[in-house]
Amino acid sequence: AQSVAQPEDQVNVAEGNPLTVKCTYSVSGNPYLFWYVQYPNRGLQFLLKYITGDNLVKGSYGFEAEFNKSQTSFHLKKPSALVSDSALYFCAVRDISNTGKLIFGQGTTLQVKP
């Protein structure tokens, strides 16, 4: 069965410090991986995706993610956190059924303190 795990419910970082939000996945075949961000009472905003190619993917708002096949991970990173980055982050993998369904992780709340 396919699954996505985000092991941390919450990540706290100080503004200006680097941040990492962890994601591991379990799929058969090549994974299509996504990161989304959600602000309170809003829908999800796309940050970045890995389909193929370079393991380091750059996305919106200065975020990037590194695909690591051996560790089955796709951690989200940013070199210097902003207070405005505080939000709920979801990792997702495309379902192999070819219906286009996404399987989401449980979400990680990022809190960036001034």
Add this chain to the structure above:
Amino acid sequence: GAVVSQHPSRVICKSGTSVKIECRSLDFQATTMFWYRQFPKQSLMLMATSNEGSKATYEQGVEKDKFLINHASLTLSTLTVTSAHPEDSSFYICSARRAGDRGHHEQFFGPGTRLTVL
């Protein structure tokens, strides 16, 4: 591009009434739309997959007679919560796949609808 809207953004209704939520792709055609439900501080739970011109495919445990989905055009899908009860109170989010966007399966999300059933 790839903007998805939802209407209404917030609705409060009495128990026993039905509520319709609209999901529109504003600048693209969407052959497939997805409906999710989200409880506070939790992940998104896929309720159903809606394909234009055909019946929706519901996830296990989701009552299709309770949550009616219609995808009548390439830009509009509706979710009707019938005979709503307080336990149906939730945040409902739709997403859309762009027609012809093969392979990557990127979804574009609407802003969500907060339903409160009194």
